[in-house]
Each structure stands twice: as C-alpha cells, then as structure tokens.
Amino acid sequence: xxxxxxxxxxxLVAAASAVVTPTMLMGAExxxxxxxLSIDDAIKAITGGKSVVASPKVHMKAPEIAExxxxxxxxxxxxxxxxxxxxxKAIHIFATKNSNVRCADVxxxxxxxxxxxxxxxxxxxxxxxxxxxxxxxxxxxxxSQGVKVTIGGCG
Amino acid sequence: xxxxxxLIKIKPKKYKSGEIVKVSFMVMHPxxxxxxxxxxTGKIVPAHYINEVKFMFDDKVFTTMKxxxxxxxxxxxxxxxxVPGKGELKVVxxxxxxxxxxxxKKIKPKG
Numbered sequence: 453x454x455x456x457x458x459x460x461x462x463x464l465v466a467a468a469s470a471v472v473t474p475t476m477l478m479g480a481e482x483x484x485x486x487x488x489l490s491i492d493d494a495i496k497a498i499t500g501g502k503s504v505v506a507s508p509k510v511h512m513k514a515p516e517i518a519e520x521x522x523x524x525x526x527x528x529x530x531x532x533x534x535x536x537x538x539x540x541k542a543i544h545i546f547a548t549k550n551s552n553v554r555c556a557d558v559x560x561x562x563x564x565x566x567x568x569x570x571x572x573x574x575x576x577x578x579x580x581x582x583x584x585x586x587x588x589x590x591x592x593x594x595x596s597q598g599v600k601v602t603i604g605g606c607g
Numbered sequence: 608x609x610x611x612x613x614l615i616k617i618k619p620k621k622y623k624s625g626e627i628v629k630v631s632f633m634v635m636h637p638x639x640x641x642x643x644x645x646x647x648t649g650k651i652v653p654a655h656y657i658n659e660v661k662f663m664f665d666d667k668v669f670t671t672m673k674x675x676x677x678x679x680x681x682x683x684x685x686x687x688x689x690v691p692g693k694g695e696l697k698v699v700x701x702x703x704x705x706x707x708x709x710x711x712k713k714i715k716p717k718g
Contacts, residue, residue: 486641486654487675523679547677551642555677558686563669565627565689572679574640 487552491582494553498544498584499592507585507593514581514597521575521601526555528583530567530593534560540567542586548596549579575601611635615698615712624692624716630662631685632698632710640676659701660684664714665694690716 582596613634641654
C-alpha cells in the first residue's frame with residue numbers, strides 16, 4: 453500500500469509540473485513591465501491608423517552585429533529641407549522586440565537645421581530597430597534595420 | 608541624489624553663426640528598466656530612467672524628447688542645431704523619480 457500511494461503521488465507531481473512549466477517559461481521569455489507595448493499598438497498610437505511608407509529618405513545606421521545589447525548606437529538621418537513649410541516634426545525610435553518597444557520620441561523644429569538623431573539603445577535580443585518619421589505635411593515614413601545581439605541588454 | 612554628471616559637446620569646436628553643428632548631450636544615469644533583479648537580494652530594482660529631455664536656446668525650446676527605459680545606461684543624445692548667434696544652450700532633463708537637472712553651455716560663434 454505504501455508503495456502504491458507513493459507512486460500515485462509521484463504521478464500527480466509529474467502532471468502538475470507538466471502543466472506549470474510551459475506557462476512559467478513563457479513568463480520568463482517576455483517579462484511584461486508596466487510600460488509593455490507591442491510594436492503595432494505603438495505605431496497606431498502615433499499614426500492614428502494612417503499608412504506608413506518605407507522611404508529611402510530615411511537613413512538608419514546601426515551595427516549589424518552588436519556584441520553587447522546593453523549599448524547599441526543608432527543614428528537616424530532624414531533628407532529634409534527643414535523649412536517652416538516642410539520639416540520633420542518627429543523621429544520615433546522603436547526596438548521591435550523589447551518589452552517596451554518605444555525608445556525615444558524626438559520632436560524637432562526648423563531650428564535644428566538638419567533632421568538627425570543619434571542615441572544609444574538597449575536591445576534584449578536580436579531584432580529590428582525601426583525609425584518612424586513624421587513630417588509637417590502629415591506623411592509617415594519609416595526605415596528599419598536588423599541587429600544581431602550576442603549578449604542581451606535587458607534583465 | 609546629488610547632481611548627476613553631464614556634458615554638452617559641440618562639433619565642430621569652432622563654428623560661425625548660421626552654421627549647422629552637432630550637439631551631443633551625455634549624462635551619467637543608471638536607466639533602470641524596472642525588470643532587472645538585484646543578484647544579491649533577489650529583489651526587482653525599481654524603474655528609474657530619464658523620461659524627458661528638452662534642448663533650449665536662450666530659454667526657447669527647440670527640441671523635445673520623450674524617452675523610455677529602452678535607452679542604454681549613461682545615454683547620449685545627439686541632434687543638429689543651426690547656430691543663430693550668441694547665446695546660451697541649455698538642456699533640462701527629468702526622470703521617473705522626479706529629479707530635474709539641467710546643464711548649460713555658452714554659444715560663442717566666431718564670425
């Protein structure tokens with residue numbers, strides 16, 4: 453009798469662990485912070501449903517392979533005359549697979565002379581870094597580049 | 608929380624008025640995401656990151672940035688700026704724990 457109950461108990465434990473582990477693993481994969489936001493929601497919040505065009509006017513510079521995901525330099529330049537009538541209003545930078553995809557929203561004015569932003573971002577894993585550019589004429593342009601990360605920078 | 612170390616760099620060093628220069632703003636900041644665990648205590652380190660940076664020239668804002676925790680530790684912000692003349696460049700930054708700091712640099716165009 454003792455042996456039988458012991459085996460039954462073992463079976464229960466095995467079943468319980470089989471149920472629990474997958475959910476726990478998923479939790480560990482994507483730790484959702486208070487600011488967690490998916491890339492589609494983030495783009496929609498900015499464009500309000502307008503279409504985004506991938507444009508050769510937006511130049512994105514980021515390393516193809518980043519050894520350390522904690523510091524990845526990113527430079528975005530936009531070809532724009534930067535006059536009062538036609539200038540870049542904002543450059544948004546997204547890391548598409550981070551828990552919070554938003555990195556920085558840069559609001560520019562014609563006083564900048566040239567539309568450029570350079571900064572350093574953290575990347576949790578290999579992913580695309582994307583720049584979304586809003587112009588004063590109401591257009592949304594984008595560019596993106598994949599970055600391979602060998603050591604993650606989040607967590 | 609004493610004053611944070613920060614630095615404003617202008618490239619090129621010598622410039623004329625009307626010229627477009629690169630303005631880099633560097634600041635020593637931990638930029639905690641709020642997701643990382645402290646290895647010793649096992650507790651989650653609370654989020655602490657810069658969420659707003661404003662670039663001003665003679666108290667007139669010309670560039671505003673909203674930032675999140677996905678920026679690196681000790682971040683650098685580089686933008687272009689067309690020098691209008693003599694004046695003072697000021698950067699004001701705010702973080703999620705309510706710290707407001709600023710750094711300024713005099714703009715002296717030659718010619």
